[in-house]
Amino acid sequence: GAVVSQHPSRVICKSGTSVKIECRSLDFQATTMFWYRQFPKQSLMLMATSNEGSKATYEQGVEKDKFLINHASLTLSTLTVTSAHPEDSSFYICSAPIGGRSNQPQHFGDGTRLSIL
Amino acid sequence: SQKIEQNSEALNIQEGKTATLTCNYTNYSPAYLQWYRQDPGRGPVFLLLIRENEKEKRKERLKVTFDTTLKQSLFHITASQPADSATYLCALDDTGGFKTIFGAGTRLFVKA
Numbered sequence: 001g002a003v004v005s006q007h008p009s010r011v012i013c014k015s016g017t018s019v020k021i022e023c024r025s026l027d028f029q030a031t032t033m034f035w036y037r038q039f040p041k042q043s044l045m046l047m048a049t050s051n052e053g054s055k056a057t058y059e060q061g062v063e064k065d066k067f068l069i070n071h072a073s074l075t076l077s078t079l080t081v082t083s084a085h086p087e088d089s090s091f092y093i094c095s096a097p098i099g100g101r102s103n104q105p106q107h108f109g110d111g112t113r114l115s116i117l
Numbered sequence: 118s119q120k121i122e123q124n125s126e127a128l129n130i131q132e133g134k135t136a137t138l139t140c141n142y143t144n145y146s147p148a149y150l151q152w153y154r155q156d157p158g159r160g161p162v163f164l165l166l167i168r169e170n171e172k173e174k175r176k177e178r179l180k181v182t183f184d185t186t187l188k189q190s191l192f193h194i195t196a197s198q199p200a201d202s203a204t205y206l207c208a209l210d211d212t213g214g215f216k217t218i219f220g221a222g223t224r225l226f227v228k229a
Binding site for chain 1: 121125138143151153159160162163166206214215217218219220221222
């Protein structure tokens with residue numbers, strides 16, 4: 001069964017809306033989680049590393065004020081896309097590595113398809 | 118510049134044959150390399166991890182090789198089945214293991 005649960009699976013909303021995506025680790029604690037964005041037929045692009053109890057680490061070119069990440073507990077990280085616009089439409093996926101280091105296998109959520117009209 | 122290259126063209130093979138997918142990388146020195154399977158509209162699923170000091174790793178019908186001299190990994194599926202049809206991603210660790218970088222994947226179609 002799934003070890004990382006991501007919700008919602010699909011969001012369609014109007015431009016200017018803020019959208020929150022949840023990523024939960026089931027049956028294990030995740031001090032670190034990763035948020036990725038994927039465009040069709042392209043690789044997963046790491047957006048940020050979510051750290052429990054501290055600020056997220058954002059990749060170059062990712063606006064931290066646009067993509068707010070909160071990792072308030074050992075099993076939950078949230079990504080909020082603020083004032084979303086059509087160019088933010090994409091497939092967003094979270095993951096949690098077993099053991100907390102990215103060179104260990106990662107368990108991925110099933111992604112959130114975000115469509116901004 | 119740093120690159121991970123997987124064949125962007127889809128691989129079409131007949132059921133029962135061995136599928137071989139390639140992952141080449143440039144300007145990385147990974148300690149680990151991983152392979153994942155991704156189905157349309159789903160998150161990737163971990164398949165195999167191979168370390169830099171391992172030449173080969175097997176799991177059931179899957180086999181992965183890792184050549185640090187050639188900077189290449191090969192992923193084999195023997196006795197392929199239509200259910201093996203998916204996109205396969207290779208991934209390697211960067212910056213001392215704090216990040217995982219993914220290739221764009223190769224789409225595999227296995228025909229019955």
